[in-house]
Amino acid sequence: MVDIVFWIIVGITIGSAFMVVQSKSLLYSAYALLFTFVGVTGLYVFLWADFLAVVQIVVYVGGILVLIIFGIMLTNKITSVNISHASVQKGIGGVVVLGIIGVLGYMVFITPWNQLAATEPEQTSATIGRLLMMDYLLPFEVASLLLLGALIAATTLSRKEN
Amino acid sequence: MDNLNSYLFVSAVLFSLGLFGVITRRNGVAVLMGVELILNAANVNFLAFARFGGMNMAGHVYALFVIVLAAAEAAVALAIIINIFNNFKTINVDDVSELRQ
Numbered sequence: 569m570v571d572i573v574f575w576i577i578v579g580i581t582i583g584s585a586f587m588v589v590q591s592k593s594l595l596y597s598a599y600a601l602l603f604t605f606v607g608v609t610g611l612y613v614f615l616w617a618d619f620l621a622v623v624q625i626v627v628y629v630g631g632i633l634v635l636i637i638f639g640i641m642l643t644n645k646i647t648s649v650n651i652s653h654a655s656v657q658k659g660i661g662g663v664v665v666l667g668i669i670g671v672l673g674y675m676v677f678i679t680p681w682n683q684l685a686a687t688e689p690e691q692t693s694a695t696i697g698r699l700l701m702m703d704y705l706l707p708f709e710v711a712s713l714l715l716l717g718a719l720i721a722a723t724t725l726s727r728k729e730n
Numbered sequence: 731m732d733n734l735n736s737y738l739f740v741s742a743v744l745f746s747l748g749l750f751g752v753i754t755r756r757n758g759v760a761v762l763m764g765v766e767l768i769l770n771a772a773n774v775n776f777l778a779f780a781r782f783g784g785m786n787m788a789g790h791v792y793a794l795f796v797i798v799l800a801a802a803e804a805a806v807a808l809a810i811i812i813n814i815f816n817n818f819k820t821i822n823v824d825d826v827s828e829l830r831q
Contacts, residue, residue, distance in 0.1 A: 578740050585744055588763055589751035601763055604744075608770045611740065615777040620793055624773075627797050632766060632804045639759045639808040643815040656824075658754055665750040672742035681734050684784040695787045696794065704791050711798045718802035725809035 574614060581607030594644075598637050605629050619693040737778035745771035758811040758821040762804065769800045 580603055587600035605628045612621040689695060700708050744767055751764025773793045780789025815821050 574736075578736075581740065582743055582747070585747045585767055588767065589747050589754070594757060594760060597760060597763055601766065604767065604770070608744075608774060611737065611774055612777055615737070615774075615781045617777045617780070617790055617793070620773075620777065620790055620797075623794065623797055627801055628766075628770075631801055635804050635808050636759060636763065636766075639762070639811055642812055643759065643821050656754060656756055661750055661754040664753070665746045668749065669743055669746045672746070673739055676735055676738040676742060681783065683734055683782045686781055686784065686786070689787065692787070692790065696790050699787055699791050700794075703788075707795060711795060715798065715802055718806050722805040722809040725806070725813050 577607050577610035577614070581611065594640050595637075598633065598640060601636070602629060602633055605633065616688050617692065619696060734778055734782040737774060737782075741771045741774040741778065744768075744774065756822050756824055758814065758823050759808075761823060762807050762811070765807075766800060766804070769796055772796060 584600040584603035584607065588597045588604060591597045591600060605624065609621045609624045612618075612624060748764045748767030748771060751767060752761050755761050755764060773796050776785070776789045776793040776796065779785045780787070780793075783789075811821055814826050818826050820826070
């Protein structure tokens with residue numbers, strides 16, 4: 569039963585990711601991206617990352633996807649019904665990407681991965697918080713500086729000059 | 731669902747589809763979507779190794795940093811794309827190879 573659910577989630581993820589890169593309409597791509605993010609969230613749950621699953625929904629679906637849809641709306645005339653976007657060199661690109669899938673898949677299946685029998689963590693968010701405040705304090709502060717920089721840069725870039 | 735390989739393979743397919751989007755799309759926003767797919771693939775890898783490879787909670791912290799970087803990158807990239815659209819009236823990444831108008 570759990571296996572079936574897992575493969576359904578994998579199917580949703582891969583299928584909608586394919587729609588994202590394949591669809592003729594940019595808005596359809598954005599909606600397919602929503603399903604990809606939700607599918608990846610399902611994978612996170614299978615990987616015992618409940619806190620990150622919630623973060624994924626909040627940040628990706630609530631933030632990045634909305635930003636992307638804003639970007640689509642602002643860079644197209646709203647009256648043009650067909651917000652399309654062409655793809656180039658699909659043939660060569662497809663061959664290259666299939667080759668990459670082949671090489672990566674072969675690598676994944678022949679490598680003798682050192683798997684450990686892990687136990688399900690008792691509390692994820694508390695442990696993540698402790699790690700962020702102790703072992704990863706410097707990267708945490710650097711990330712906050714980066715977010716501040718990105719905030720200022722985004723407002724400066726998108727402000728109209730007058 | 732209980733072995734590392736299936737997660738790694740799903741992540742490899744997700745990465746390749748994102749790469750396909752980046753190299754075939756000519757619309758700036760669509761290229762950004764491909765980059766998001768690639769970042770998600772990396773995150774799935776981090777969490778798969780966190781569960782099966784003994785990375786434990788450190789993998790979760792790395793994935794959290796990836797999400798933070800993705801958010802910052804999306805905000806700046808969309809600001810740049812909107813700026814390009816205001817200046818060039820197009821967001822076809824092939825048409826905007828010049829630094830000046």
